Amino acid sequence: MTRVLVAEDNATDRLLLARIVEREGYEVVTAVDGHEALSRFVEHSPDIILLDAMMPGLDGFEVARTVRATSQTNYVPIVFLSSLTGNEWLDRCLTAGGDDFLSKPYNPIVLKAKLQALTRLREQQQQLSVQREELRRLQSHLLQEQMAAKSVFDNIAHMGKLKGPFVKHLLSPMSVFNGDVLLAAHDPSGDLLVLLGDFTGHGLTAAIGALPLADIFYGMTAKGFSVSDILREANRKLRMVLPPGYFCCVTVLRLSLRKNTLEYWNGGLPSAILVRNTRHSVFEIVSRHLPLGILDDQNFVSSTGMVEVDPGDRIVLCTDGLVEVEDSAGNMFGHEHLLDVVRRAPAATVFETVLAKVQEHMANQARTDDLTLVEICVLDAVDLDRSGSESAGFVGSPQDWKLSYELGARSLRSFNPLPMLQHILMETPQLRSRASEIYTILAETYSNALEHGVMGLDSSLKNSAEGFATYYARRAQALEKLVGFIRFELTNEIDSAGGVLTLRVTDSGSGFDFRKAARESKAQRSGYHGRGMLLLYELCDKVRYEEPGNSVLVRFNWSADHV
């Protein structure tokens, strides 16, 4: 039942009014002055208040203001009772929060009409309040879900091996979700792969594409796939899942600290900047491709560039949100400015300097895009992760086995056998803790057989920076016209102390003067072309080339040197 509070100091009027209201079927609570009106209000929570404007002590205006101030969500209509006339008084009633007036002498019909109208108003207000509460609950639920999804998302899209001292990064999203993606992981050989992506749009729509991208990146990197393979697969997948008009600008880098090389691919992101510590120059990794998710597989170009790097070099990556940050006059930060800042910054604080300059530039302006800045430092060496060694539960797994696997020209042109071979080798549990060394041995022997053996490329080209580029250009050409084969023969033997993995790689080439190469390799340890061979000598307890130089046999004692 609707409850009406009647606050009136005049006893006759109070009795009469209470009776009129009661007769209309309302429950009545009365108060004789302003203070009592407030305490009755708190005590009985009435639905409507009939309030005398002029009461001794606390007058009706004060009561109305207090009621409005204390029950903001629960709207209680107020009718001022007064024989006061004149606009000034009516205005005071409205300002204090009144909804209507009733003048003396009381007219029961008019009062009935007002009470009915206010009851409807009250019901609508209550409905609104319930809906508002429901909306608030839904909203908080939605936000909660978004936050939960965000934590899952952040773990997938913004983590990986980013916690080392060699990678600094800042991701600042426009909304809960960031449309920028930063992925980093080591491949089995210990190379660091970094992917920076910028999806079209912001928020959830932009973030959703990051999940398949991260999945592909981490999955394929762990299995030892090449940058080209990863890009091709990511492009194919994103083209399939993203709506038309949506795509992802991406830069992928593969940093090999063993070989001191940086492999790169940029599709649509601002140029990445390689700051050469020793030569005081910068090299720009310019976008030469379309973003991922646009071209079909046939037209997608996944060929990468390669540049040599030295310890102390730094690579600065950013999304266009950083370059396009505007100052109060609407001027963008700009790529040239970024280059300039990077060039002038002290080597140790490139990242911090860029950030400070960007913040200075935007002053108090609001950002309009997701903004990501990454700096990767080329270290002298890297500690390879040998964790994950499993010592128990070898029953039912391959132990002593032999495998011969030969690839013909067609396969060699387009197929990378390393992930598959690595996978087979990792089926033997004892080999898992040595995964990165084994992968390196496979990769080195394979690339030697392919590039020098089958394709006959001259490795001495790689001695100079220009030759380095030429070498990779020729390699791409030669690959297309390639004829011949490569054969892997793998043997795993178990003994009481551990075991030995033997690998023979034979190619169809005419062979090379391995004695001379070995001498040169030892003479100039810093040369790039000899690095691969040196690495083999370091990792294996036996490396034997066989006449006429188209076959190499390496012996890897995996029980030894196990830390």
Add this chain to the structure above:
Amino acid sequence: MSDHVDADVLQGLRQIMEDGFTELVELFLRESAAQHEQLQRLWIAGERETIVALAHSLKGSCANMGANGCAGIAAEVEKLAQHERWDDVPSLLSALEQEMKFAHGELAHLS
């Protein structure tokens, strides 16, 4: 009778109040007499700021009871007091006393 109290208003009040009609009339008789007495006291004591509120209250209840003559004089007192024109107040207060006697007489007869 019925010169001083509106018969139609009383008829309406009877309908609304039913058994409580007598109670209402008696309450009005007591309260309005007390208010009138207090008005005179305030005037003599010179507490003039309170006169407005009291005349206002009396005006309202008189109007509700159909004592229109009383209501009219009380309204006049309220208005003059509001504008601090005190000269005519004493004569209005005695006119009010006279009119209330008539109205009270009619009402007392009813209850």
